[in-house]
Amino acid sequence: MILTPTMTGIASPEPLQHAFKVKSAPHAGRGGSRPVFLEPEQWQQWWQQPSQATERALYIHIPFCRKRCTFCNFFENGTNPERISRYIKNLTEQLKIAADTPLAQSRPFNTVYVGGGTPTDISSDEVKQLGEAIQRFPLIDDAEVTLEGRLNGFDDDKWHNATANSFNRFSFGVQSFDTQVRQAAGRFDDKDFLLNRLQQLSQHPSGSIVIDLIFGLPGQTMDIWQQDLQAVIDSGVHGVDLYQLIGLSGTRIENAREKGKVLGTAASEFQADSQMRANMYASGANYFETQNWQRLSSCHWRCAPRERSVYNSLAKSGIEILPFGAGAGGSIHGHGCMNGRDLKKWHLAHDETLSLSNPLVRTAPIQVPGMLMSPNPSASLDAIFKRGLDSGELNLALLTKEMVVHLTPLFVEWQKNGLAILSQNALKLTLAGRFWNVNMQTGLFQYLAENPLNGELNGSEIQQPQGITS
Secondary structure, eight states, X not given: OOOOHHHHOOXXXXXXXHSSSOOOOSOOOOOOOOBOBOOHHHHHHHTTSOOOOSSEEEEEEEOOBSSOOXXXXXXXXXXXXXXXXXXXXXXXXXXXXXXXXHXXXXXXXXXXXXXXXXXXXXXHHHHHXXXXXXXXXXXXXEEEEEEEEOSTTOOHHHHHHHHTTTOOEEEEEEEOOOHHHHHHHTOOXXXXXXXXXXXXXXXXXXXXXXXXXXXXXXXXXXXXXXXXXXXXXXXXXXXXXXXXXXXXXXXXXXXXXXXXXXXXXXXXXXXXXXXXXXXXXXXXXXXXXXXXXXXXXXXXXXXXXXXXXXXHHHXXXXXXXXXXXXXXXXXXXXXXXXXXXXXXXXXXXXHHHHTSOOGGXXXXXXXXXXXXXXXXXXXXXXXXXXXXHHHXXXXXXXXXXXXXXXXXXXXXXXXXXXXXXXXXXXXXXXXXXXHTHHHHHHHHHHHHHHSOOTTOOOGGGSOOOTTOBO
């Protein structure tokens, strides 16, 4: 049996601060898939086959931002009205084609997420166009439809067109309410504007307003962080995500750090280390839970039932997610999909395909450049692990007895190291475990790779849709 500190963490009097050295990635996963190539005819056949998924989502990507934030490493395209107009025109055309296919119509969708980028940078009329295109898909009666973005530029016209055209959840990247910290991070607007606007939008009778906060931003001291937490309550929003700043390569913060600099505020160059970020997480978790907010995941809390976080929850369960737009990711017929980010190539594929006289091009959305992967042979099992650990409690009844026995040595080490409490029916993460849950997921997948259990699914047991070759 191979057990390493990257799997188990280390013993420490303060596991919240020291169980692992640092959070190294936003998400965890394991391999097992391989690239798959589809001929255009196979792509057409794919969209004529009904879905076998029990739960489904749409993900629609808007790859434009007016400004690159200092913590962001995936800025793609500057906001330009003409570029956005062309993109929305082509995107909605692809959505309309896709909505009429047997694949799309075969089963209803539980949730839709419009992400980016900054989707709220599109015009009010384009918000309406996008909402109308989404409504062509079969949605369950209480489908959650999220529009992501920022408050700056999201005026009343956009708000009214959004709520009138199927959008019922709005996720705004606030990151910090502190005006100086926001300016240092490259954000628009000051604290007063944010509070006033959020208070206005949160009064809607049914829409869910959710915000993101980041802890560990340059210049963000513990005092400022605690003021951010209080501002969440004052804003009246229905849900909040608390995300840890991660030192990803390519960000302005990381580039400055490599040069020995800190992109702090005029008042402070304070930069929280991993231990301080752990304390910030604990402060946030304890604060909201003492305010009777319900924790839906290790990083998400709500104060009202209208906030359901359906997309974020189901996406961790390995559901089918049809992706649309340059840079969109998802899965179709069990195959992972990632559309290429190059906007010129995306438009070129769209224009060249629709210029063809072949009527078949109207029976499936455009096959744009990107990557398609074979089904993950352990997708169902991995979804149990991801969803359970992310929620803070892994239900052992969802696993086979053999798998529980196989994983018990790892679970025991997590318990010894203050990360979890193991009982007969469940593995419940401690506060420290919830903070380090991504490291724990990564460690679990590493454990299974180093200590394989006989009987795990292999690729030959996955039934591929007709017309798919790998």
